[in-house]
Amino acid sequence: MANPVVAIVGRPNVGKSTLFNRIAGERISIVEDTPGVTRDRIYAHAEWLGKNFNLIDTGGIEISDQPLLTQIRQQAEVAIDEADVIVLVVDIQNGVTDADEQVAKILYRSDKPIVLAVNKVDNPERRSDIYDFYSLGLGEPYPVSGVHGVGVGDLLDAVINHFPETADNEDDGTIHFSLIGRPNVGKSSLVNAILGENRVIVSNVAGTTRDAINTRFTAKDGREFTMIDTAGIRKKGKIYENTERYSLMRSMRAIDDSDVVLVVLNAEEGIRELDKHIAGYAHEAGCGIIIVVNKWDTIKNKDHRTMTDFTTLIRNEFQYLSYAPIIFVSAKTKQRLNQLPTMIEDVYDHSRRRIQSAVLNDVLMDALVANPTPTQNGRRLRVYYGTQVAIQPPTFVIFVNDPDLMHFSYQRYLENQIRRAFDFTGTPIRIIKRKRQ
Ligand code: GDP
Numbered sequence: 001m002a003n004p005v006v007a008i009v010g011r012p013n014v015g016k017s018t019l020f021n022r023i024a025g026e027r028i029s030i031v032e033d034t035p036g037v038t039r040d041r042i043y044a045h046a047e048w049l050g051k052n053f054n055l056i057d058t059g060g061i062e063i064s065d066q067p068l069l070t071q072i073r074q075q076a077e078v079a080i081d082e083a084d085v086i087v088l089v090v091d092i093q094n095g096v097t098d099a100d101e102q103v104a105k106i107l108y109r110s111d112k113p114i115v116l117a118v119n120k121v122d123n124p125e126r127r128s129d130i131y132d133f134y135s136l137g138l139g140e141p142y143p144v145s146g147v148h149g150v151g152v153g154d155l156l157d158a159v160i161n162h163f164p165e166t167a168d169n170e171d172d173g174t175i176h177f178s179l180i181g182r183p184n185v186g187k188s189s190l191v192n193a194i195l196g197e198n199r200v201i202v203s204n205v206a207g208t209t210r211d212a213i214n215t216r217f218t219a220k221d222g223r224e225f226t227m228i229d230t231a232g233i234r235k236k237g238k239i240y241e242n243t244e245r246y247s248l249m250r251s252m253r254a255i256d257d258s259d260v261v262l263v264v265l266n267a268e269e270g271i272r273e274l275d276k277h278i279a280g281y282a283h284e285a286g287c288g289i290i291i292v293v294n295k296w297d298t299i300k301n302k303d304h305r306t307m308t309d310f311t312t313l314i315r316n317e318f319q320y321l322s323y324a325p326i327i328f329v330s331a332k333t334k335q336r337l338n339q340l341p342t343m344i345e346d347v348y349d350h351s352r353r354r355i356q357s358a359v360l361n362d363v364l365m366d367a368l369v370a371n372p373t374p375t376q377n378g379r380r381l382r383v384y385y386g387t388q389v390a391i392q393p394p395t396f397v398i399f400v401n402d403p404d405l406m407h408f409s410y411q412r413y414l415e416n417q418i419r420r421a422f423d424f425t426g427t428p429i430r431i432i433k434r435k436r437q
């Protein structure tokens with residue numbers, strides 16, 4: 001479940017984001033139409049030769065008001081802290097610069113494997129110039145051209161060679177969940193409050209995610225949970241610790257390891273842009289989601305409309321999360337925290353629900369009768385049958401005469417009918433339309 005992390009570092013303009021997009025490109029274009037997900041991304045899932053990994057472009061983590069060299073140094077530190085493998089990108093057009101040497105020195109002192117990419121080698125004649133880069137002391141330089149995609153395969157071969165053996169804590173029978181959200185919404189306070197309310201079995205179980213504290217506890221009904229706490233570890237004194245981009249990255253790590261994520265909002269401050277980005281990533285990852293509005297105690301003079309109004313606001317701002325239940329809590333007064341374990345458990349169960357094909361097809365056929373399929377240029381969409389092919393998230397293949405005839409609105413209608421028939425609260429569901437052979 002926990003994928004290795006590869007970080008791209010290097011001074012500005014060497015081509016980090018070009019390489020990032022080249023490596024993650026296909027995946028990005030698949031998920032980019034999810035509303036609320038940033039285009040300006042620094043974190044993406046990628047794959048090479050069947051190995052999945054997460055890619056970070058550290059160049060996107062801007063630490064404002066810092067001189068350039070400090071920024072680059074900070075970015076290298078993020079890479080050392082977060083990544084399993086670091087790709088240092090340099091640029092053949094400029095040769096070895098002071099900044100390259102400084103970054104190389106920082107990286108060299110860490111014990112992380114480093115792969116050196118010499119970018120902008122657009123034509124083969126320049127390949128002989130790459131030997132200058134041996135002077136950085138990071139071993140063999142790999143010539144690449146991010147723009148043309150040349151050499152990227154060899155680079156990735158070298159990268160995946162350094163992947164650690166993955167530890168697997170997936171199948172311990174417990175429900176893994178985490179709390180994600182921007183700085184100060186109250187994640188750490190909630191972590192402590194939840195643990196205070198339940199019986200902790202083991203704390204500090206080694207997590208698959210570096211720097212996560214995993215704590216296993218039993219809820220009142222006996223069900224076991226593992227809480228993944230990436231927020232709890234503060235990189236005290238590090239400048240980047242409270243930057244928004246960094247909190248996004250930590251959230252991504254937690255999402256990767258979780259069956260269910262609690263997207264924490266701050267009632268006091270309302271909804272911010274970053275909340276939407278974080279929630280968008282969770283939605284796209286396919287895990288179960290609960291929206292937790294924390295600091296509910298700070299809202300004074302509540303009346304019968306307060307909660308409804310806040311709910312409406314959330315539904316408007318997070319339209320793609322219409323399936324996620326919302327709970328209003330306070331880490332401070334412990335209000336409603338006792339309801340969380342049951343909610344997490346329900347969402348988890350829904351995300352693993354399997355629907356028998358016969359039952360599913362009854363629902364689909366009723367849906368077709370109630371709302372006949374659309375036509376386009378005189379051709380009518382025909383829906384033949386559907387079948388569930390996966391869980392977490394529940395994924396359905398629907399066989400049709402021509403996938404292009406099934407537009408988003410009809411697909412959403414079918415999804416809604418499936419949701420009306422079966423309780424999938426808290427879990428995204430995926431529909432894959434396929435032409436019947
Ligand atoms: P970053 O600041 O390190 O993220 O660099 P960018 O990816 O934004 O690229 C900086 C500039 O270098 C852009 O104008 C890119 O088009 C250009 N560039 C990136 N990769 C290559 C390459 O392989 N060959 C050439 N000729 N230009 C490149």
Ligand code: GDP
Binds near residue numbers: 187190231294
């Ligand atoms: P994190 O950065 O998301 O982990 O947030 P923290 O847990 O560190 O909380 C940030 C601040 O909000 C701290 O000062 C907490 O005491 C405060 N806080 C957290 N939860 C609540 C709550 O439910 N009510 C109130 N009034 N304050 C809270």
